[in-house]
Structures are given as structure tokens and as C-alpha cells.
Amino acid sequence: MPKAPALFEALPSQQCADCPIRHRAVCALCESDDLAKLEQMKYYRSFEAGQTVVWSGDEMDFVGSVVTGILTLTQTMEDGRRQMVGLLLPSDFVGRPGRSSAAYDVTATSDVVMCCFRKRPFEEMMLRTPSLGNRLLQMTLDELDAAREWMLLLGRKSAREKIASLIAIIARRDSALKLRNTGNDLTFDLPLTREAMADYLGLTLETVSRQVSALRKDGVIVLSGKRQVTIPDFDRLMEETGDDADGGYPG
Amino acid sequence: MPKAPALFEALPSQQCADCPIRHRAVCALCESDDLAKLEQMKYYRSFEAGQTVVWSGDEMDFVGSVVTGILTLTQTMEDGRRQMVGLLLPSDFVGRPGRSSAAYDVTATSDVVMCCFRKRPFEEMMLRTPSLGNRLLQMTLDELDAAREWMLLLGRKSAREKIASLIAIIARRDSALKLRNTGNDLTFDLPLTREAMADYLGLTLETVSRQVSALRKDGVIVLSGKRQVTIPDFDRLMEETGDDADGGYPG
DNA sequence: GCATCGGTTTGATTCATGTCAATGTGTTCG
């Protein structure tokens, strides 16, 4: 079984210059002698909630990582059916070295700040700094594992299991992000609309709404407002996901 | 849109020493000064159809690539539901540098020959040979793109579209494998049982069987026996997949 | 205060796919 997308535990402890959060990919650079060069290259971009960063097929001349907020990658079929294929939280890497155009629609689902590097110089730096490539390889492998867990969810889980799984995934990543999570309260905001959840899960938004209500009625989750979720018993939630209790963490 | 899994066009033309086929990952090594070293490290393993290469969670002390035959990666839920998450054809890479245990069940669905390297020395070689890491990164990114296309299939396509898509995927990869495909006859053997197809597509084998029959009845495909497929009109098949006509090839 | 709007919930109904069961077909092996 694949592990969850790489969490902050895996990070070296340095913080990248003036970036407000740690950047996983960039940390490889921070460790290198090219730090000064890196500082020159770095720039920030902001996006408002709902804004599209790039459309699938458009030129994408930068790579970067999410500093704050959430980006999604989605594919759309001609008739409008949509499937989310990536959910990028702070520290996640965006873009593909070696490709000039975006393969998916990249959208900000909340206000987002990105830390960017123009692609060409970044690629050159990859050649000079092998540790950066290795870091990217590890991150990409983690993402591939996450994608495969996602495939199991899409192909074989019931609507109820899908919802429980998504909440568990967000709870895990969210509590990993707020590094010092006060106690085990496990209360957080769902950073996605019902429609975005549906796009993630391969469901309709009506089904998402119904199953969220059902989990609430059964006491698996507690809702305060539409978005704030409290998980009174994480083990109970895990039972509802259909996954192994341990989340299938490999060695 | 992501492109299909990397095809042979992308390969350098050298052939790897005494391997009967070109190895994508290994070609990076073939280009390096470490060729002699590589030759010492390389060894072959054979598996019979149906044999399991490693079970999820088991120790996996090697990496390698498929020389002939087909491997699948599958995840299994406690109650037995199964989802294929990887389909590895000749030249595809198996294993994960930096991880000691397998994350999925790896199974030979046909007789298979693999070209293997013990993981530890391979990892050391990666450190000495940056081009190997970069090659692996590109391959992993391709696989991630394939996984994301697969997610769209699992989440949003109808059973009929799923079948058409799978046939198109195999046809494309298969004709790429038989490098000199005589004409455009587009006849090939489905290398998967109905059950394996169902595991790939997130369906039951009964639904697979029904939809294959339906596509045959509608003249989209022609069957000779259970496995041999002829595609009289590839564009017609593509229409049935629900994808863009061009297969969504990015720049 | 009221209208508007995006996001959400809920209900009634339909439909695609799953489930259960029987049968068919080709191959292997006594």
C-alpha cells in the first residue's frame, strides 16, 4: 500500500530564505551552494480564489510551489465532465520540468501565493544540482503513490467510503501542515466546496452532500457551519474509509 | 491533458548490451561511463503467468525493468475489492529507489522476464550518475501523467467508454512495442483476462464482458477468439473513448 | 428590509452497473 503524500516530517528543518513556509523541492536548493543564485531567481505570484493559474495546453514557463492556499489540477472532457487529478497544498510542487505546456487546468480554489522559478533557469539548475533532481524524484514518487491510492478510491470505493476517505486525507495533511496541532482536537475547515469534493471523488455534488449528511447523522463527523469539521473519533472515521486501520504505511 | 505513457519514439536508439529490448531507465546508464559496472550488476529473473513477484508490504531488494511479458500492480482492500494501479509493459521500470518494501502486489499476468539490479548498488549508482536520476524522474512524471488519465477514466467514464479507452491504450502501446508494425492492420491480442480488465477499469468482469460484446456487435471492434482484437477504424474507436480526437498530446 | 447569488440540502425518479445464477467454450490431463 502506498503511503500518504509526503508530509512535513520528511522535511529538513531549514526554512527557505524569506519564504513563509518550508518548500520541499526548494530545500534541496537551500542546501546547495547555489543559494544566492536561487534567491535571484525566486519570485512570488498571487491568485484569488477561483482564478485559473493556467489552462490545460497553455504555455507554462515556470515551476514553483504553493506557499499558502490550495491549487487543484483538473481534467475536463469535451462534454464537461470533470475529474480532479491533483490537490496541491502548501509546500507542494507545481509544474513539470521538461515540458513547455500545462497538461491540466490549474486552479486556485482559495487565495493562493506561489513561489515561482522560471522554468529554463530552474532546469539548468537541476543539471548543476543533482540533489534537486533527486528531491524532485522523491516528491514525484510520493505523488504517484498518492495518485494510486486515489485510483483505488475512484475505482472501488462506495460514495460513503469516498467521503470518509477524503475527510481523513484532508485531516491528516491539514494537521501535518499546522505543525503544532494543539492537542488532538482534530477540527479543521474543509478547503473545498461540495462541487470540488465531487470532482475529487468522481461523484455528483448531490451525492457528496447526501453522504456528508449521512456521516454527520451517524456521528462520524460533526459539522459547525457548512465547512468546519470536527472528528470525534478518528479510528471510527478510518473504519468508514474501507482502508486498513494503519493507513497502509510501508517501511 | 497528459500524454500517453512514454512510447518508444522517446528512446535513444542504443540497445542495452545483451538485453533483448531497450531499457528506458537503463539507457541512461548505457550512456554513462559506468557501463562496465552496470554489466556486473545486471541479472535476469523469470516469472510464470500468474506468479506474484512481490506482495504488498514485503521486502523488495531490487529494481528493474520488464524485458518481456506484462506485470501488474494491484491494491486490495480487506474485503477483497481489487484495483489495478499499474500496468507494466516491456521497457517499464519496476520498483522504487529509496523504499525497502513493495507498496503494491506485483503480479506477472503473462510469462515475464525482468532485468534487475540490486537496489542498494543501483541507488549508489544513481548518486554517481545524475543522468540516471533525471531519466527516472522523466519516466516517473510520465507514469504520473498516465495515472492521472487513468483517474479520469475511473472517475468519470461510462463502462463502454472505459472499455474503448483500454483497448485504445493497449493498441497504442502494443503497436509502439512491435516497432515495425506491418501496415496499419491494428490486430493484436488483449494481454489481459476479463477479470484483469475489470480490475484495471474499476468494473466487474460481467460488465466488461457485456461491453466488449456490445462494442463487437456495433462493429467498433472485431474479435477472433476471446483475445484477438482487430480495430477496423481507429477514429471510430477513439470516438467511443470520450477523449479528444488527438489523444490530448501536449507540446 | 429585500433581492440576489453562490453554495448547499433534500426529495422523487431513473438508469447504469453490480449481484447472483446458469450456461457455454476451449484446454489440459487423467
Next chain:
DNA sequence: CGAACACATTGACATGAATCAAACCGATGC
């Protein structure tokens, strides 16, 4: 040859999720 077996097909029926439709909620603006 026939039995046994794996694989595949087909049918009848059940059901979970989609669809279509209406109403609700909370924020924002006039």
C-alpha cells in the same frame, strides 16, 4: 474420450448513484 478446470458469456433482478427539480441558507449589496 471424458472430466475437470479456467475463462467467458448471458440473463434476471437489485441497488447505489445520477438526474431532474425544488427549496434552503448565509453573505453581499442596494
